[in-house]
Amino acid sequence: MAETIHRDPDLWLEDGNLVIVASSTTAFRVYRGLLGRVSAVFKDTFEFTAPDPREMVEIDDCPVVRVPDSPVEMGHFLRAVFRPGAFISSQDTLPFATVAAVIRVAHKYQAQEVLAAASDRLESFLIPGPGHWIDSPALSWEDRWTLGQRQCGIAFEAQDAIEAVNLARLVDRPRMLPVALYLCCFVDPVRLRDGVARADGVVEKLSDEDFARCMRALPALAVECHATVSRSLNERGSVSPRLCSDCKKSPGLNVMLHEYLDNVMPGRICPLSDLLVRVDRRSVPVGTGWPWTKFCTACRACWLQVVGEECVKIRKRFDEFFALKDLDA
Numbered sequence: 001m002a003e004t005i006h007r008d009p010d011l012w013l014e015d016g017n018l019v020i021v022a023s024s025t026t027a028f029r030v031y032r033g034l035l036g037r038v039s040a041v042f043k044d045t046f047e048f049t050a051p052d053p054r055e056m057v058e059i060d061d062c063p064v065v066r067v068p069d070s071p072v073e074m075g076h077f078l079r080a081v082f083r084p085g086a087f088i089s090s091q092d093t094l095p096f097a098t099v100a101a102v103i104r105v106a107h108k109y110q111a112q113e114v115l116a117a118a119s120d121r122l123e124s125f126l127i128p129g130p131g132h133w134i135d136s137p138a139l140s141w142e143d144r145w146t147l148g149q150r151q152c153g154i155a156f157e158a159q160d161a162i163e164a165v166n167l168a169r170l171v172d173r174p175r176m177l178p179v180a181l182y183l184c185c186f187v188d189p190v191r192l193r194d195g196v197a198r199a200d201g202v203v204e205k206l207s208d209e210d211f212a213r214c215m216r217a218l219p220a221l222a223v224e225c226h227a228t229v230s231r232s233l234n235e236r237g238s239v240s241p242r243l244c245s246d247c248k249k250s251p252g253l254n255v256m257l258h259e260y261l262d263n264v265m266p267g268r269i270c271p272l273s274d275l276l277v278r279v280d281r282r283s284v285p286v287g288t289g290w291p292w293t294k295f296c297t298a299c300r301a302c303w304l305q306v307v308g309e310e311c312v313k314i315r316k317r318f319d320e321f322f323a324l325k326d327l328d329a
């Protein structure tokens with residue numbers, strides 16, 4: 001049988017003393033002691049599992065442990081353990097699929113440190129902290145997306161969010177859910193419903209509950225795209241900008257608000273990526289000659305800042321839009 005097994009050239013350590021065979025197809029030669037130190041499950045396997053005589057095969061004089069996992073997934077995990085350089089350095093951008101596979105396998109084999117490192121990397125992309133890419137309303141969405149991948153060392157596409165939601169649930173890190181579910185809303189609805197295939201062939205789908213969360217949030221979020229702007233132009237509201245006396249007289253916030261409601265908002269559905277973006281950086285132009293051109297420079301900057309702050313406030317309300325209760329409990 002052994003001759004049908006492919007040896008992974010990247011993880012065939014010449015002085016390794018254990019061979020892991022994944023899905024009966026791919027073999028990795030690694031160090032037994034180190035793997036046992038990293039993973040509680042492998043440690044128990046080495047210590048407590050009596051060797052099955054039928055399984056007493058050796059490859060290159062090494063004992064063999066067979067695992068049912070896909071070679072792709074197991075390969076990513078073992079590389080994180082035995083060639084951790086790229087994995088640990090935040091300077092290196094890793095594909096989302098790599099990080100996701102490491103999280104899944106490390107979780108299954110109780111490799112806590114590896115699991116924490118991989119989960120932290122994904123979390124850094126999905127959980128906003130100070131200076132986080134998602135709370136940068138003065139950048140266009142595209143610039144922000146590039147910034148986020150660089151900041152967090154992870155190459156992420158919107159459709160990866162489906163798998164990210166499932167990983168957040170798997171490893172019980174629910175604070176990843178609000179942004180992950182928001183990013184799911186960028187995915188074509190049919191694809192969001194049917195799921196996305198991973199490299200190992202498994203299709204990642206949202207649960208019915210999470211799919212419903214996205215469907216229910218979508219119209220509410222689309223409304224907020226305009227509401228962030230109209231709130232900032234409501235002179236009786238609590239968030240309106242402080243205008244100089246000239247701008248207060250003319251054009252004045254009231255006129256601006258009505259211009260927005262009458263001329264800009266009708267029939268203009270914002271793409272969801274515009275929700276968290278200040279109006280002057282949105283992908284859909286809001287028309288020439290419209291508000292900010294009529295304020296003086298200082299009032300324009302002040303108004304844009306107010307809109308930007310409204311965008312950040314909306315992001316902070318994702319728990320509510322996606323009906324995620326008690327995330328901190």
Ligand SMILES: [Zn+2]
Binds near residue numbers: 243246248296298300
């Ligand atoms: Zn002014």
